Amino acid sequence: MKVTKAEAMGTCFGVRDAIEEAMDPKFKGNLTVIGQLVHNPQIVQRLKENGVKIVDSLNDVIDTPNVMITAHGAAQSVRLRAAEVGFKVYDATCPLVMRVHRAVEKLVEEDFYPVVIGQESHVEVRGIVTDLNEYTVILDESDFHKIADKPRIGIVSQTTQQITHVYPIVEKIKALKNPDGSAKEVKFVDTICKPTKDRQKAVHKLADEVDLMIVIGGYNSSNTKKLKKVCEDKGLEAYHIEKVSELNPEWFHNKKHVGITAGTSTPHWVIDEFYETVVEIGKSLEGSTPNKVASA
Ligand code: SF4
CATH class of the missing domain: 3.40.50.11270 (Rossmann fold)
Structure with missing residues (x-):
């Protein structure tokens, strides 16, 4: 394996x-x-x-x-x-969260109505919006009615949102019309952070190569959940777990290639522990020598 x-x-x-x-x-x-x-x-x-x-x-x-x-x-x-x-x-x-705060301040200064794409209850989003006089947090299209009457909309995103989720929402907001039928003026500042983008691109690539993905990270980690969702959207079997003791050897039966990814909160010593354990499970199941691939 x-x-x-x-x-x-x-x-x-x-x-x-x-x-x-x-x-x-x-x-x-x-x-x-x-x-x-x-x-x-x-x-x-x-x-x-x-x-x-x-x-x-x-x-x-x-x-x-x-x-x-x-x-x-x-x-x-x-x-x-x-x-x-x-x-x-x-x-x-x-600093990349501070960048979102500054981006929103600037949008408000420019007289745009601030819209944050993200999870309303997430601590990062709370920090971004708490001091604003008015704002809307949008998770998906079902929230569009909240901005129906706003003619000038300035959009940022929670840093850990998925590119594939945020960009289409922005395009759909740009296509919205005001109640009088006129076009809205929409400005989008892309505030998804680079480490999040890099991890999403990497999981997309690896998900196309493996037949099982282990996603490591806290159960309350937003970006870890999104890594698993990328896999599920591709129809790939994936498990999101926090601890190495949660690895179930049965998941690995008949698997030829297993991928490992982890959210931005997961330290490398935890990833190494997972890697070594999955390799050992593979050996015990097949008696084969695993192909070690260098970590990022
Ligand atoms: S995921 Fe990491 S790099 Fe990205 S904004 Fe959060 S703390 Fe910063």
């Missing part, structure tokens, strides 16, 4: 930098992260072992002098409130 890792997968620089900052020994026992720093259970466990506390929001009980904003970012009002309460605020917001 051949086992191949996707050409691009796993931890992106935004998540990696945030983890490194939180793991800094100077924070041992005196840092609270607001929200999940990464959607990965193994890293969250390591952070906790390192004395880092994690809460859902600023409204929770926080007994450390330092708080950290995650790579997903937060509204400026949240940063200011944390500082006003007396916390020292460390900001691990990914």
